[in-house]
Amino acid sequence: HNSIRRQMNVSNPDFNLAQFQRQESLTGPGLGRIKPELYKQRSVDADDTRRADSCGRLHFIIKYDCDLEQLIVKIHKAQDLPAKDFTGTSDPYVKIYLLPDRKTKHQTKVHRKTLNPIFDEVFLFPVAYAELPTRKLHFSVYDFDRFSRHDVIGQVVVDNFLDLPDFPQETRLCRDILYVSA
Numbered sequence: 695h696n697s698i699r700r701q702m703n704v705s706n707p708d709f710n711l712a713q714f715q716r717q718e719s720l721t722g723p724g725l726g727r728i729k730p731e732l733y734k735q736r737s738v739d740a741d742d743t744r745r746a747d748s749c750g751r752l753h754f755i756i757k758y759d760c761d762l763e764q765l766i767v768k769i770h771k772a773q774d775l776p777a778k779d780f781t782g783t784s785d786p787y788v789k790i791y792l793l794p795d796r797k798t799k800h801q802t803k804v805h806r807k808t809l810n811p812i813f814d815e816v817f818l819f820p821v822a823y824a825e826l827p828t829r830k831l832h833f834s835v836y837d838f839d840r841f842s843r844h845d846v847i848g849q850v851v852v853d854n855f856l857d858l859p860d861f862p863q864e865t866r867l868c869r870d871i872l873y874v875s876a
Contacts, residue, residue, distance in 0.1 A: 749848035749871040750774040750809075752788070752833060756855065758823065758862035765792065765819040765855075767831065769802055771812045772871070778837035778845045783807040785838040786847065792819040793830040804838045823862075826855045835871050848873050 755768040769788055778784045787804040798819060805811035821829060830853040837845040848871035852858075858865045 749873050752850050753868045755866050757864045768816045769813045775809045786811050789834045791832040793832050
């Protein structure tokens, strides 16, 4: 019994309240207490620092080749994608359509375990210049899952090509990836 008191550095079995208050004033009132806010688990699908409808940004280049009558799209990179895997990363890739035609689809390679993939891939869409005002470029960003359905991260839609600065020459764009429900 006395050895336990020595380990606890207690010389008197009578509890002295003044001694306890003096000790608390030296160490501060919060020392030794559990702070639940430090143990909150971050959601895999949400991040408080982002806008509610934004899922990162997509950087790409659009150009129209008048000689070949092709819309040229280069997907450069994505930034600040949300984590969709439990490892805190995603396996992103991008699908591209030139709407309203959904038959012609292009897709980037999957980049493993990253929230900031660099794609640097070029895609060609054959389309007459006169049709461009009726067309929309649709980017869908996905998280690849090997054993289940791929998760939609978000989308970017670009229309009114003729209103873009420098178009039909090379036009660099950066757009927010907007959340879409699966």
